[in-house]
Amino acid sequence: MTVKQAPHQGHLSRIRVGLADRSYPIYVGRQLFQQLPQLLPNLPKQLCIVTNAVVAAHYLANVRDQLGPQHDVLVHEIADGEHAKSLTTYGEIMDSLIAHSFNRDCAIIALGGGVVGDIAGFVAATYQRGVDFYQLPTTLLAQVDSSVGGKTAINHPGGKNLIGAFYQPQSVIISTDCLATLEQRDYACGLAEVVKYGIIYDADFFAWLEANQQKLNARDAQALNYAIQRSCQIKADIVAQDEREQGLRALLNLGHTFGHAIEAEHYATWRHGEAVAAGTMIAAEYMRQQDQLSATAVERIEVLLQAFALPTRAPRLSEVQWQQRMYRDKKVQAGELRLVLPTGIGAAELRTVTDWPSVWSAIAAMTESSR
Ligand SMILES: NC(=O)c1ccc[n+]([C@@H]2O[C@H](COP(=O)([O-])OP(=O)(O)OC[C@H]3O[C@@H](n4cnc5c(N)ncnc54)[C@H](O)[C@@H]3O)[C@@H](O)[C@H]2O)c1
Ligand SMILES: [Zn+2]
Structure with missing residues (x-):
């Protein structure tokens, strides 16, 4: 594991999660959503952003703009709160990906807190047996804990996180200025x-x-x-x-x-x-x-x-x-x-x-x- 300061990017730091061929970087800095094209140069054409209305109101427009017109961007807003980490919501995201003919080369982008990250990650782990996954965590808990490490899950009426998978993201982009709007x-x-x-x-x-x-x-x-x-x-x-x-x-x-x-x-x-x-x-x-x-x-x-x-x-x-x-x-x-x-x-x-x-x-x- 290494931490490097990238000299041309101001306060950007890079932390590596070392997992052999599944290793990935965590970028930490301010205003990182403005640097998405540099930080994520190899995104596929089809992108599905999973978020919720609270987070979308603050950050979605910016993220979309940065991704640019060369991508087909599907936005799926889930309800706010832990109850959204459900089989029902999971099914709705799957329906939406299938309805929009998303293929195996698509990527899922989680824009939100731990709830969004956990369900989006489980979607990424299971859609067509696994597609690329990116974490853009927006709560402090998601930035220091849930977006790193590859635990993805949804809840079942019988208990929390009962359905899930270990599935590591391609990268995690932590834009710390997001925390200004957090309760x-x-x-x-x-x-x-x-x-x-x-x-x-x-x-x-x-x-x-x-x-x-x-x-x-x-x-x-x-x-x-x-x-x-x-x-x-x-x-x-x-x-x-x-x-x-x-x-x-x-x-x-x-x-x-x-x-x-x-x-x-x-x-x-x-x-x-x-x-x-x-x-x-x-x-x-x-x-x-x-x-x-x-x-x-x-x-x-x-x-x-x-x-x-x-x-x-x-x-x-x-x-x-x-x-x-x-x-x-x-x-x-x-x-x-x-x-x-x-x-x-x-x-x-x-x-x-x-x-x-x-x-x-x-x-x-x-x-x-x-x-
Ligand atoms: N995968 C893991 O390793 C792991 C680890 C710890 C927790 N978790 C899971 O994480 C979830 C909890 O995550 P959480 O605490 O981030 O809750 P959360 O995702 O519900 O977010 C908390 C609230 O903050 C709002 N919000 C998010 N970003 C915001 C922003 N920048 N400004 C204003 N409001 C914002 C959300 O809409 C929500 O109302 C639980 O489901 C838990 O099981 C997973
Ligand atoms: Zn905890």
Whole structure:
């Protein structure tokens, strides 16, 4: 994995996801949609842009203009929100590609957040057994997490992301100026994943986040650029070593087993990043109670999450609710819970946990108004 500054492109940086013949670049910089012809010189004639009305209102015209008249551009707008990541929407996009006689040489372009990226990626993975795919992520979460690494999926009434494929894009173009229009809560949720990278992988990055929290809250362009670049480098590093989540990649799920339980029980009020933040605190507290993480480290994590306006206490759920939700996690093997647990700032491990009372003790300590 390398990071190069391209001298003629101002602030453009290039990060490589090293996956042999499926390697691809991630470009990070400002106003990158204005440079699409240079960044994507080999696009095929037929292009389908998958987006939604919110994102389209801000960015679609620009992207279309840049692609130029030499392409047949089909735009498919899906509904806004997680519910759009459905079999129905997937079928509608397929219908549209077939109705417009899109062939195997076409490409799918995802312009939007993680919802658009996940469903567009799954369309690309499966249309005519796979066509080229480009990610133009527009939320912070998509820019630091979902657009990189090739997980694509749609939801089923029986659960989230139950239908999907590993399918890497041809490239990812991260235009950081898109974040100016993002709602505050969505922005904070992206920061929860940024903090995650610091905790599991990079103590220096965590310290940098502590030192630059005000700049990040102000969406300072330079600070954001660095935070996104570093997050993508870490994700690229991890994915290059463990594309299919046999081990290392599971660390990206820090706080997520707890977080998914919160999200499932409080779907309408808790966002993913918020639930992950509260879940991260439970994982840290668990390790503190086991004497495997210092109280200072737990405190630093809490202070940083709070600085980014993220919740650090879980909502009240019953012990049964927690247990039922957590044992449905994809990491559960042979009925045993496996948790990502921080062993310090900058390091984490995936461990099998058999002692539920200890887990419950950490949950109880990190639940709202339990202090
Ligand atoms: N594939 C992966 O590896 C991976 C990783 C993490 C999350 N995900 C998935 O990502 C999804 C969540 O993604 P998300 O948090 O980006 O949510 P999202 O795609 O729903 O976007 C959040 C909101 O922001 C709006 N929006 C997008 N870009 C905007 C912009 N530039 N300005 C203003 N508004 C904008 C969207 O319309 C939406 O209302 C979930 O479905 C989750 O499962 C996937
Ligand atoms: Zn997440």
